Amino acid sequence: MARVDAVLTQIDKDLDNTLERLYALLRIESISTDPAYRQPCINAAQWLVDSLAEMGVEASVRDTAGLPMVVGHAGDSGPEILFYGHYDVQPVDPLELWHRPPFDPAIEDTADGKVIRARGAADDKGQLMTFVEACRAWKTVHGQLPARITFLFEGEEESGSPSLVPFLESHADELRASMALVCDTGMWNASTPAIGTMLRGMVGEEITITGPDKDLHSGMYGGPAQNPIRVLSRLLAGLHDDTGRITLPGFYDGVPELPAEIAEQWRGLDFKTEEFLGAVGLREAAGEQDYSALEQIWSRPTCEFNGINGGYTGDGFKTVLPSKASAKVSFRLVGTQDPEQIRKSLYQYIEQGLPGDCSVTFEPHGSSPGTSLPIEDPIFEQARQALSDEWGTPAAYTGCGGSIPVVGHFSDILGMDSLMIGFGLDDDQIHSPNEKYSLTSFHKGIRSWARVLDAISKDG
Amino acid sequence: MARVDAVLTQIDKDLDNTLERLYALLRIESISTDPAYRQPCINAAQWLVDSLAEMGVEASVRDTAGLPMVVGHAGDSGPEILFYGHYDVQPVDPLELWHRPPFDPAIEDTADGKVIRARGAADDKGQLMTFVEACRAWKTVHGQLPARITFLFEGEEESGSPSLVPFLESHADELRASMALVCDTGMWNASTPAIGTMLRGMVGEEITITGPDKDLHSGMYGGPAQNPIRVLSRLLAGLHDDTGRITLPGFYDGVPELPAEIAEQWRGLDFKTEEFLGAVGLREAAGEQDYSALEQIWSRPTCEFNGINGGYTGDGFKTVLPSKASAKVSFRLVGTQDPEQIRKSLYQYIEQGLPGDCSVTFEPHGSSPGTSLPIEDPIFEQARQALSDEWGTPAAYTGCGGSIPVVGHFSDILGMDSLMIGFGLDDDQIHSPNEKYSLTSFHKGIRSWARVLDAISKDG
Numbered sequence A, B: 001m002a003r004v005d006a007v008l009t010q011i012d013k014d015l016d017n018t019l020e021r022l023y024a025l026l027r028i029e030s031i032s033t034d035p036a037y038r039q040p041c042i043n044a045a046q047w048l049v050d051s052l053a054e055m056g057v058e059a060s061v062r063d064t065a066g067l068p069m070v071v072g073h074a075g076d077s078g079p080e081i082l083f084y085g086h087y088d089v090q091p092v093d094p095l096e097l098w099h100r101p102p103f104d105p106a107i108e109d110t111a112d113g114k115v116i117r118a119r120g121a122a123d124d125k126g127q128l129m130t131f132v133e134a135c136r137a138w139k140t141v142h143g144q145l146p147a148r149i150t151f152l153f154e155g156e157e158e159s160g161s162p163s164l165v166p167f168l169e170s171h172a173d174e175l176r177a178s179m180a181l182v183c184d185t186g187m188w189n190a191s192t193p194a195i196g197t198m199l200r201g202m203v204g205e206e207i208t209i210t211g212p213d214k215d216l217h218s219g220m221y222g223g224p225a226q227n228p229i230r231v232l233s234r235l236l237a238g239l240h241d242d243t244g245r246i247t248l249p250g251f252y253d254g255v256p257e258l259p260a261e262i263a264e265q266w267r268g269l270d271f272k273t274e275e276f277l278g279a280v281g282l283r284e285a286a287g288e289q290d291y292s293a294l295e296q297i298w299s300r301p302t303c304e305f306n307g308i309n310g311g312y313t314g315d316g317f318k319t320v321l322p323s324k325a326s327a328k329v330s331f332r333l334v335g336t337q338d339p340e341q342i343r344k345s346l347y348q349y350i351e352q353g354l355p356g357d358c359s360v361t362f363e364p365h366g367s368s369p370g371t372s373l374p375i376e377d378p379i380f381e382q383a384r385q386a387l388s389d390e391w392g393t394p395a396a397y398t399g400c401g402g403s404i405p406v407v408g409h410f411s412d413i414l415g416m417d418s419l420m421i422g423f424g425l426d427d428d429q430i431h432s433p434n435e436k437y438s439l440t441s442f443h444k445g446i447r448s449w450a451r452v453l454d455a456i457s458k459d460g
Helices: A003-013 A015-026 A035-054 A125-142 A164-170 A228-237 A260-267 A273-278 A293-298 A339-353 A378-391 A405-414 A439-456 B003-013 B015-026 B035-054 B125-142 B164-170 B228-237 B260-267 B273-278 B293-298 B339-353 B378-391 B405-414 B439-456
Strands: A058-062 A069-074 A080-086 A106-110 A113-117 A148-154 A179-182 A194-199 A201-210 A302-311 A324-333 A359-368 A396-400 A418-421 A436-438 B058-062 B069-074 B080-086 B106-110 B113-117 B148-154 B179-182 B194-199 B201-210 B302-311 B324-333 B359-368 B396-400 B418-421 B436-438
Touching: A003 A015, A003 A125, A003 A439, A015 A035, A015 A113, A015 A125, A015 A439, A035 A058, A035 A069, A035 A125, A035 A148, A080 A125, A080 A405, A113 A439, A125 A148, A125 A439, A164 A405, A179 A405, A194 A378, A201 A228, A201 A339, A228 A302, A228 A324, A228 A339, A228 B228, A228 B302, A260 A293, A260 A396, A273 A293, A293 A396, A302 B228, A324 A339, A324 A359, A339 A359, A378 A418, A378 A439, A405 A418, A418 A439, A436 A439, B003 B015, B003 B125, B003 B439, B015 B035, B015 B113, B015 B125, B015 B439, B035 B058, B035 B069, B035 B125, B035 B148, B080 B125, B080 B405, B113 B439, B125 B148, B125 B439, B164 B405, B179 B405, B194 B378, B201 B228, B201 B339, B228 B302, B228 B324, B228 B339, B260 B293, B260 B396, B273 B293, B293 B396, B324 B339, B324 B359, B339 B359, B378 B418, B378 B439, B405 B418, B418 B439, B436 B439
Parallel strands: A080 A148, A080 A179, A179 A418, A194 A396, B080 B148, B080 B179, B179 B418, B194 B396
Antiparallel strands: A058 A069, A069 A148, A106 A113, A113 A436, A194 A418, A201 A324, A201 A359, A302 A324, A302 B302, B058 B069, B069 B148, B106 B113, B113 B436, B194 B418, B201 B324, B201 B359, B302 B324
């Protein structure tokens, strides 16, 4: 019998106890965005330390300027890996939309099967516990872990992770491993597991155009006075051509063509554009011509307008010619696009297009490059095979239109790639009332990690 | 001795008493926008009735759904004219910026000569009193007025005149005359009197573009989802071409070329574009190429963006793809441009330019055509000569970039043109703290009206 089979059997046998442990964690109201919940956050960190310690992991709470980190170490042979999850959860309001108390977890029967209903069930307590419980089962069966594992649990992920970068920087030697495992993402669908291999980066910028030095009356000045809304509209409109391509010089430098193997896989995913867009009242992919909607989200860069404001925007009408107009603009980046070069190109475009009587101020709002993970590293195929074995369906390499900042930080600060594996589903209602986690996601998630640990440590 | 000379002498002789009467009116806190000042408004109306009655005018307070009108009739021969002014004033806040109490009028010496300092000194109590006092002097000297004059004083001009149209409609027979005299405008400059002969009309419209049926995350949907800010920017940007011309089909139908005589006069006005725009931080006329700044304000139509709003506009940044974006758009109209045709043309332009996945809603915000007064009517030249005689400088026929709604109402409801003559100056601070009216404007304004009454009633 293969060494993982006994672990899988143990996982199945112990599921009820495993659920009780998850419930204990879910009952802790660890809402990081609200200072009133600081103590429950600390309690959640301590609960994790105790739980790891019970399994024989050398674990401790680590103070930061904000909420504490949990760090644990276990295993003395095999590959070095760092597992990341977060113990904080989103706020629960509006509370009246929950059909049961958010911190009183329970199994519910639904049309799609049994689910664990609670705040944090999917994001991220349920997910992080899939890995912890896989380790617990492995330890129970084999007495020791098949890899040298560092556990890192953060308590500020829902608050923008202010302490993460300083902590990684000051604990780099302790935390660095050959690969990070990050469990905060989803499956492709309820039957198809996924490994995230591409993340888009982002550049955010606020552009404010000033024309006249005060608001004017359009009767008195309408005509000869520059109207900054008009200038801004013209400049924003010029950022895309008629095919949806972004016009900034050099913008596409570093945008890779999709590898044929990945393109082939994505075609096989049976992504339904009309369903994806239909869910939000749309029908047709509005991005770059000649790219599928999936490519437009996962592998193509964008230029989006996230906010615009100028002049009188209240009820009714005022014939004001505004002094200022501003827009929040962001670019999603892929491949090796250089965020700061793109910011520079935007500045040049705006400055060159500005009439003499207008001025512009820029306010940068963050930047991060895109991430393409090295799927040629054998660990990716080992993990993919392990997931495919567990679910009976080939696991997909997927992209992600957004960014997962921790993956960038692991790369920048610790020089470490990430294997993003998670078992969330699109309808898990994370960040919304009635969050849930499929019981199948939880159970087979634990089994998946056991198989992944087995697969990636065979040579170790 | 001409019949007006004795009147002018009487005006000069009685100036101190005239000022006392103006002060009495200025002391009444007739702020129409604030319901707390309803009684003072009524008191101002009654004060005017008493003042007219004292001169032998048959005057009365007329109730409306809002603040009362004052109507008076006098004279039994000569042309029929209606004189319009308003007795209500703007609020005084911020009070701390006034260097004397706003309702305690006094003469002050300034670098530009003596001024009457008080709320309403220029807008419009001082102006309406120039006409009333000219009539008083005429009656004193000649015993009767040279024209059949109806006085109409409104108390809601600063509140949007909600009762004016119903009152004109229900009193049309009583109020109709061959010409209205409207004293609520300004001189060209401190030495050059003016008659307003062109007013721009307006069409206002709010355009709301909807894309997805809810706000989306730009990581999840950025690319394939329509972004309504992008659509709106493109549509707004397309409303002007590179020369500043408005692109809507049929927009320029009814825009007249400026009569050569008026163009010649305007060139003689020595309008300084750099001073006019310099005062608001601008340098160059931004409107239609090949038209002077003065033409751009007075005789050319515009398309202006008065407000724009969409997505996240607070501090910081959110990577939202908004469901909606909206803009408040207005057109200033001249000549015989048809407001409703232009609205229709705008709707067609927007609807034709809308991507399939977006929808639009329109919210109309009023419309009024431009006004071109008939300067070929001899009364215009008679009045212009009278003003030129008083001031020793040829009076100018001027345009006005805004609208003066009462002129439109007189035309629409009473079929009556208006002679717009006023003695305000650009620095009168109407609607601001420290409002003033030049003592010269007041004194020579009274004399001007005596001359105008004389000139227009010679054939009567």
